[in-house]
Amino acid sequence: SETKIKTRCSQRSKRGDLINAHYDGFLAKDGSQFYCSxxxxxxxPQWxxxxxxxxxxxxxxxxxGMCPGEKRxxxxxxxLAFGEKGKGPVPPNATVVFEVEVLSVSKGPRTMEAFGRMDLDKDKSLSKAEVKEYLKLEYEKGGKPRDDPFYEKLIDDIFYKNDGDRDGTISAKEYNIYQHDEL
Structure with missing residues (x-):
């Protein structure tokens, strides 16, 4: 179940989008907080x-289907949470409540079309410079240009999560997390 605060926007979140959000997690049974971003x-906020x-x-x-600025x-x-095992302070079989606030929604960096736009030298892999260039353009297009430390942190996070072989580039195979799943 969910409680929504309505907002109007042109870009609602969908599968594959890059989301930046704050969220707090509580145990439903007693309202105790187990996580706060x-x-x-x-x-x-978490990406x-x-x-x-x-x-x-x-x-x-x-x-x-959330808009930037929306809370739920x-x-x-x-x-749909931590299941029979639980996790950390969340006991097994626990219902949880999350209060979420979406700060930004960007077109996910996961379509092969986006990969093609990022891969400036067409070598079938993405360097940190190529990813940074793409992110800068996306943020500027959205009217929210950021400073270099912001991009560096985001890029480090993207490479940490996606550069499986740790060679400093994201290959087309590493990039395409949908592999068999059609968008």
Missing amino acids: RTDKDGQ FVLGVGQVIKGLDDGMM KLTIPST
């Missing part, structure tokens, strides 16, 4: 690709 690590398993299934499903309260059954 504002206090975790350096308090930065993830929506709908591909980088977050629990309940967030992947519940955050579809999602009640997620254990089967």
